[in-house]
Amino acid sequence: MTTQIKHHLTDALLMGYAAGTLPEGFSLVVATHVSLCDDCRARLAEYEALGGEVMMDAGEAELTDGSLEATLALIAGMPAAAPVRKAARTAGIFPAPLRDYVGGDKEAVRWRRVGGGVRQMVLKTDGASTVRLLHIPAGVAVPDHGHSGTELTLVLQGAFRDETARFGVGDIEVANDDLEHTPVAEPGEDCICLAATDAPLRFNGLLPRIAQRFVGI
Template sequence: MNEQIKHHLTDALLMGYSAGALPEAFDLMVATHLSLCDDCRARAESFDAVGGVLLEDNQTEIEMDAPSLADTMAMIKQGAPRPRGPEPTPCKILPAPLSAYAGGDLSKVKWRSIGMGVKQAILATSPEATARLLYIPAGAAVPDHGHRGMELTMVLQGAFSDEVDRFGRGDVEIADEDLEHMPVADIGEDCICLAVTDAPLRFNSLMPRLFQPFFRI
């Protein structure tokens, strides 16, 4: 099992995931965290139960079309639809939902340098929010930055520390516009994170700001 996860998802995020209200990048973050955290998985399933009650108790009078059941039986007889896409490759670092987006295990990730040894790989999701993998060399820092939206960062390998706390595998840091921080990777191991944001980051020094339009960081 993993070392104890200290930093969990909020009820609002878990409810949003259950209700299907999150942008795809945030769904990816939640699904990845739930893959590592039984605690949050149990909470998420309880929010699903709320959805079940609402679905069943909905008072709206809607009828199915007349041949509906027969049509459905005909659909069933055609067999189960094939699952889309390949089965995710098992990976010690990337849980299944994430490896499906990263194209397989860690070796398949297409990193791009964003300076000072830090690398990132943007994952394809719907446009309301961005998901990316971050690679921070052991002991290195991500430039001091603030946030214009909500940013969630979850550690997959190694650990980082910032003004808030130390974050290890499975821990999620939830940052909003009030947080200006400079995460520094632990010295023992390169740090790999999943980061999702629903607005562009803003950097406090000139250089990264110049790069921002090109690298979408």
């Protein structure tokens, strides 16, 4: 699948995942993409190896009483990072990291209508980010919007286009507050995406802004 993937993760996202500093929702999207993409999986391995070398070269620090207990408590309170596994060939479209959250493939998704034929399922995470599956019928556009923070969108089925490029299966779009776009699912096959945000979207139309209060996008 690597030869088909044209849009990859940024170095900052891969480093954040390797360091365990990403919100859980972002970690899930990163792990799902990396399980599909040989290129990003190799880059992630390099960052993880680099992090190990840095730890090995770090000087010794004197510990105070209770340091071990405090560290274990911090670890216990951290969100679990979705493990990276290379996607096995299956009849489904969800890689293993996402299947673990959904409880199966797309037939296990509990879709909820959000308007215009678009459906979604919000996945349960730590609350520092919001992650959802989106089902966009072929030929349908998501309302024009901007971003108050970062949005990661990974294509799992079909494809969509916006003002920047075409995104097919395995491609990931990293959108920040400088991008306003109108994603449109390509004709022929419904588009299913995994999307994570750390702030609400900024819809330009009145009706999408009203609907936003109820669907939480």
